[in-house]
Amino acid sequence: MTSDINRDPVRVAIDVMGGDYAPREIVKGAIQAVGQDGAELILVGSEDAILKELERYDVSALPVRVVNASEAIRDGESPVAALRQKPDASVLVAMRLVKEGQADAVVSMGHTGAVMVSAIKILGKLEGIKRPSAGSFLGGFAPNTVAFDLGPNADCKPRDLVNFAVIGSVVARKLLHINNPTIALLSNGSEEGKGNKLVRETYQLLKQSSLNFIGNVEGNNILQGKANVIVCDGFIGNILLKFCEGLGNSTIEWLRTRLGKYLTQKEIDAIGNDLFALTHIADVGGGAMIYGVNGVVWVGHGRSKAPEVAESIRQTKLAVEANFLGELKSELGEIAVKIQITGAHVYEPVNIKLL
Amino acid sequence: MTSDINRDPVRVAIDVMGGDYAPREIVKGAIQAVGQDGAELILVGSEDAILKELERYDVSALPVRVVNASEAIRDGESPVAALRQKPDASVLVAMRLVKEGQADAVVSMGHTGAVMVSAIKILGKLEGIKRPSAGSFLGGFAPNTVAFDLGPNADCKPRDLVNFAVIGSVVARKLLHINNPTIALLSNGSEEGKGNKLVRETYQLLKQSSLNFIGNVEGNNILQGKANVIVCDGFIGNILLKFCEGLGNSTIEWLRTRLGKYLTQKEIDAIGNDLFALTHIADVGGGAMIYGVNGVVWVGHGRSKAPEVAESIRQTKLAVEANFLGELKSELGEIAVKIQITGAHVYEPVNIKLL
Numbered sequence: 001m002t003s004d005i006n007r008d009p010v011r012v013a014i015d016v017m018g019g020d021y022a023p024r025e026i027v028k029g030a031i032q033a034v035g036q037d038g039a040e041l042i043l044v045g046s047e048d049a050i051l052k053e054l055e056r057y058d059v060s061a062l063p064v065r066v067v068n069a070s071e072a073i074r075d076g077e078s079p080v081a082a083l084r085q086k087p088d089a090s091v092l093v094a095m096r097l098v099k100e101g102q103a104d105a106v107v108s109m110g111h112t113g114a115v116m117v118s119a120i121k122i123l124g125k126l127e128g129i130k131r132p133s134a135g136s137f138l139g140g141f142a143p144n145t146v147a148f149d150l151g152p153n154a155d156c157k158p159r160d161l162v163n164f165a166v167i168g169s170v171v172a173r174k175l176l177h178i179n180n181p182t183i184a185l186l187s188n189g190s191e192e193g194k195g196n197k198l199v200r201e202t203y204q205l206l207k208q209s210s211l212n213f214i215g216n217v218e219g220n221n222i223l224q225g226k227a228n229v230i231v232c233d234g235f236i237g238n239i240l241l242k243f244c245e246g247l248g249n250s251t252i253e254w255l256r257t258r259l260g261k262y263l264t265q266k267e268i269d270a271i272g273n274d275l276f277a278l279t280h281i282a283d284v285g286g287g288a289m290i291y292g293v294n295g296v297v298w299v300g301h302g303r304s305k306a307p308e309v310a311e312s313i314r315q316t317k318l319a320v321e322a323n324f325l326g327e328l329k330s331e332l333g334e335i336a337v338k339i340q341i342t343g344a345h346v347y348e349p350v351n352i353k354l355l
Numbered sequence: 356m357t358s359d360i361n362r363d364p365v366r367v368a369i370d371v372m373g374g375d376y377a378p379r380e381i382v383k384g385a386i387q388a389v390g391q392d393g394a395e396l397i398l399v400g401s402e403d404a405i406l407k408e409l410e411r412y413d414v415s416a417l418p419v420r421v422v423n424a425s426e427a428i429r430d431g432e433s434p435v436a437a438l439r440q441k442p443d444a445s446v447l448v449a450m451r452l453v454k455e456g457q458a459d460a461v462v463s464m465g466h467t468g469a470v471m472v473s474a475i476k477i478l479g480k481l482e483g484i485k486r487p488s489a490g491s492f493l494g495g496f497a498p499n500t501v502a503f504d505l506g507p508n509a510d511c512k513p514r515d516l517v518n519f520a521v522i523g524s525v526v527a528r529k530l531l532h533i534n535n536p537t538i539a540l541l542s543n544g545s546e547e548g549k550g551n552k553l554v555r556e557t558y559q560l561l562k563q564s565s566l567n568f569i570g571n572v573e574g575n576n577i578l579q580g581k582a583n584v585i586v587c588d589g590f591i592g593n594i595l596l597k598f599c600e601g602l603g604n605s606t607i608e609w610l611r612t613r614l615g616k617y618l619t620q621k622e623i624d625a626i627g628n629d630l631f632a633l634t635h636i637a638d639v640g641g642g643a644m645i646y647g648v649n650g651v652v653w654v655g656h657g658r659s660k661a662p663e664v665a666e667s668i669r670q671t672k673l674a675v676e677a678n679f680l681g682e683l684k685s686e687l688g689e690i691a692v693k694i695q696i697t698g699a700h701v702y703e704p705v706n707i708k709l710l
Contacts, residue, residue, distance in 0.1 A: 076546065141605040154543060154551040188509060188593040191431065196509040196590040219597030223605045235551040236591055238543035240598060242574030247602055250496040250578045251630065258626060263617055271613060275606065 009040045009063065010317045013094040013103035014309075016045035016053075017072035018110020020302045026109060027053040029309020034062050036310060039317045042103055044069050044094040069093040075302065079113035083121065091115055095122035098295045105296035105316040109287070109309065115299040116152045116290060123295040128332050131156075132292030133164050133234075134299060137176060139281040141223040146172050149234035150241055150288060156233040158202040161185070165211055167291045168229035170331040174324060176228065180212050184227035186236065187216035198233065206231075241282055248279025286311040289319065291328065296320050364395045364418065365672045368449040368458035369664075371400035371408075372427035373465020375657045381464060382408040384664020389417050391665060394672045397458055399424050399449040424448040430657065434469035438476065446470055450477035453650045460651035460671040464642070464664065470654040471507045471645060478650040483687050486511075487647030488519050488589075489654060492531065494636040496578040501527050504589035505596055505643060511588040513557040516540070520566055522646045523584035525686040529679060531583065535567050539582030541591065542571035553588065561586075596637055603634025641666040644674060646683065651675050 014030050016023045023045060030041050040063040043050050047068035054064075069090035073082045083089060091110050095118050097103035108115045116132060125132060135148030148164035148171075149156070165183045172181035185203055187195040192203060194216055206213040217226050222240070232240070252272045259268050282288065286308030287300030296319050300312045319325070369385050371378045378400060385396050395418040398405050402423035409419075424445035428437045438444060446465050450473050452458035463470045471487060480487060490503030503519035503526075504511070520538045527536035540558060542550040547558060549571055561568040572581050577595070587595070607627045614623050637643065641663030642655030651674050655667040674680070 141602070141609070151543070186594060188506070188590050196588075199590075219594040219599075220601035220604070222598055223601050233551075235543050235554075236594065239541060239574040239591065239595070243577055243595060243598065244574075244602060246575035246578050247496070247599060247634070249575070251606055251633075254496070254630075254633070258629065259614075262622065267617065274613065275609075278606075278609070279602070 009038065010105065010320045011040040011042060011103045012313050012316055013042040013044055013067075013097045013106050014313070015091045015094045015106065015108035015110055015115075016043050016050055017069070017090040018108045018115070018302075019300065019304055019309075020075075020109075021305055022072075022109065023049050023053055025305045026309055028056075029304070029306035030064070030313065031057050031059065031062070032306055032310040033313035033317075034064060037314050037317055039063075039313060041065070041313070042067055042094075042097060044097070045072065045090040046070070067093060067097065073110055073114045075111055077111070077114075079111055079117045083114060083118055089114075089118070091118045092122060095119055095295070095297075098297075099123055104320045105298065107298045107300065107309070107312045107316055109300040109302055109304045109312075111302070112152055112299050115297065116293075119290055119293040119295065119297045123293045123297070126292055126294055126329055126332060129167070129292035130163050131160050132290050133167050134288040134290050135164070135168060135171065135237075136281060136288045138223065138230075140278045142225055144176055144178060144225050144228055145222070145230060146176065146228065147222070147230040147232065147237060147240075148291075149232065150237040150282070151234045152290070153234035154238075155235070156198060158198060158205050161198065161202040161231050161233065162205050162209065163292075165206060165209075165213070165229060165231045166332065168231060169211055170328050171291060172228045173331065174327050178228050181228035182214045182226075183211050183229045183231060184214050184217040184221075186222070186230050186232040187218065190216050190218060190221075192216070202231070245280050245282075248275060251279075252276060286315075289315070294325075296325055364393065365460065365675045366395040366397060366458045367668050367671055368397045368399055368422075368452045368461050369668070370446045370449045370461065370463035370465055370470075371398050371405055372424070372445040373463045373470070373657075374655070374659055374664075375430075375464075376660055377464065378404050378408055380660045381664055383411075384659070384661035385419070385668065386412050386414065386417070387661055387665040388668035388672075389419060392669050392672055394418075394668060396420070396668070397422055397449075397452060399452070400427065400445040401425070422448060422452065428465055428469045430466055432466070432469075434466055434472045438469060438473055444469075444473070446473045447477060450474055450650070450652075453652075454478055459675045460653065462653045462655065462664070462667045462671055464655040464657055464659045464667075466657070467507055467654050470652065471648075474645055474648040474650065474652045478648045478652070481647055481649055481684055481687060484522070484647035485518050486515050487645050488522050489643040489645050490519070490523060490526065490592075491636060491643045493578065493585075495633045497580055499531055499533060499580050499583055500577070500585060501531065501583065502577070502585040502587065502592060502595075503646075504587065505592040505637070506589045507645070508589035509593075510590070511553060513553060513560050516553065516557040516586050516588065517560050517564065518647075520561060520564075520568070520584060520586045521687065523586060524566055525683050526646060527583045528686065529677075529682050533583050536583035537569045537581075538566050538584045538586060539569050539572040539576075541577070541585050541587040542573065545571050545573060545576075547571070557586075600635050600637075603630060606634075607631060641670070644670070649680075651680055 016026045044067045070088045071086040094106045133149040137146045148168040290297045298316045371381045425443045426441040449461045488504040492501045503523040645652045653671045
């Protein structure tokens with residue numbers, strides 16, 4: 001335990017209007033979290049709707065307060081346009097609470113893009129970060145590996161991927177406690193020169209950086225622990241995460257039949273549950289931290305119900321207590337990514353110490 | 356059985372110099388294939404090397420002949436440059452045998468790019484096809500689904516993906532016997548408007564085509580049979596195939612421990628073998644057909660050993676016997692893909708009946 005650990009109760013602002021099961025399951029999960037973890041909760045959204053939900057619980061003795069927000073972002077809306085048209089959207093109001101020092105973190109189960117954009121808009125980006133990124137560790141099959149980006153950044157340029165490598169490197173150090181994490185590009189071949197245009201160009205940038213870049217890894221290497229940080233664009237990251245879930249589901253279904261003659265239903269269920277946890281990487285945490293914005297921001301799955309909401313609150317609370325944001329800032333300042341652009345085919349002229 | 360089925364012995368030209376275990380395992384697999392399937396084999400490569408390998412077998416009564424090729428493409432060489440510098444490369448010589456009517460099909464375990472480029476160079480492309488594509492059906496978890504592209508085409512434009520959709524549609528009809536196959540784009544969200552730039556633009560083209568386009572599918576839908584044809588670029592296709600293998604391996608390894616106390620070693624091995632077959636899609640066939648060139652061309656894995664070589668030869672023999680190429684040509688002629696470009700953001704002006 002170090003002295004910079006925050007000992008005050010952590011105040012988490014929760015966007016009650018975001019998510020498929022908002023507001024009911026969000027409020028329910030928040031109440032569960034208070035009971036389990038003792039965070040102070042600020043429920044942000046339609047005051048009427050929240051108070052109606054709170055009637056279901058005895059909250060008189062709990063550290064819960066309500067902040068009204070008159071608008072909400074709906075799924076399907078363009079995040080940028082919606083946030084412009086709705087200055088009082090719950091997710092924006094929640095971010096402002098952090099900005100103004102009234103909250104320590106934001107949790108939202110709303111549209112990932114909207115959470116990302118509002119975090120950037122209100123909280124700003126950390127120095128040296130061009131594109132904040134959501135990533136996570138890849139679960140039990142690869143306990144020493146994190147992957148970035150896993151969703152928000154679909155169309156990327158080489159310097160964005162370098163940016164993810166920097167964030168991933170810091171996260172691997174802080175979260176996985178790996179001193180000099182190895183960084184690899186996800187590609188369709190291990191040799192230099194393999195890859196699509198984006199990967200081939202990023203390879204040249206990472207090669208010249210001070211990161212511990214070990215080259216390309218292939219799809220079959222992702223879970224083998226060949227690298228501590230796997231770098232890819234968020235389009236592929238999203239597809240991979242979901243494909244992992246899908247293949248997990250297919251395998252569990254298949255095992256139910258295949259093991260039927262050997263094991264009891266209960267034993268099969270237990271194996272199924274274990275394999276579910278191993279393959280539903282994003283479900284285990286209930287979402288992902290957004291790294292690179294100047295605040296602790298967690299975006300959960302839209303499909304989250306109360307237990308995932310409670311888990312999300314717990315994750316952000318831990319991040320605040322461990323002063324993860326402060327550590328990230330300090331680490332970013334220390335990483336010297338020296339990139340000299342040699343080719344004319346790189347999208348933008350960049351000559352930067354730290355992306 | 357229809358009358359256009361080829362009843363003559365099928366003549367397969369085998370690039371003996373391609374693959375990690377060439378020439379030994381290639382020749383061994385070829386000899387196995389003659390025994391099993393009765394194809395006529397033409398072994399193409401260094402005559403000295405082939406004759407030396409053939410000394411290991413009694414081939415006096417077998418329909419095997421040798422065609423000398425003085426050069427070979429090595430892994431790591433740029434395919435285009437290597438093929439230009441080596442006009443007598445084994446893979447080119449094999450293609451010429453088909454072109455000249457001396458062989459019905461080519462099998463190579465060499466570099467995918469080199470096989471693709473030499474097939475296009477010597478055999479040409481089918482009318483309406485811009486980029487030939489390698490794809491396959493996705494195995495036992497998704498018995499009614501094929502995916503294109505699975506490797507050769509890493510950087511794609513929207514019209515390339517439409518091209519893959521056309522090929523996939525024909526393959527699903529002919530190979531899976533599905534009358535009006537559904538086509539979907541692999542994306543990071545199901546709604547129109549989700550995706551990276553490539554997918555969003557391709558969506559607009561497919562929407563206007565006469566293909567049975569059903570929109571986007573996500574990573575978790577790939578093995579669910581939501582679409583008969585999954586369309587993606589070859590970079591993602593390659594990573595997905597290999598990730599599927601990797602997750603399969605991790606799961607098999609995990610099951611060995613997890614099932615240890617319930618099952619015998621033999622029972623566990625059997626389950627592991629079954630799951631291996633379900634997750635190693637490309638291994639089951641030993642490679643993939645290249646669709647869209649004017650000939651039957653099979654590219655196997657570089658790591659193929661004799662059994663996979665024999666299986667590859669069997670696959671091409673079946674394709675020739677079923678007159679798959681003729682059917683593909685005829686189907687392509689019937690599919691009317693009418694595309695009107697509405698947006699200015701599409702890479703190339705296209706106004707074509709058939710891509």
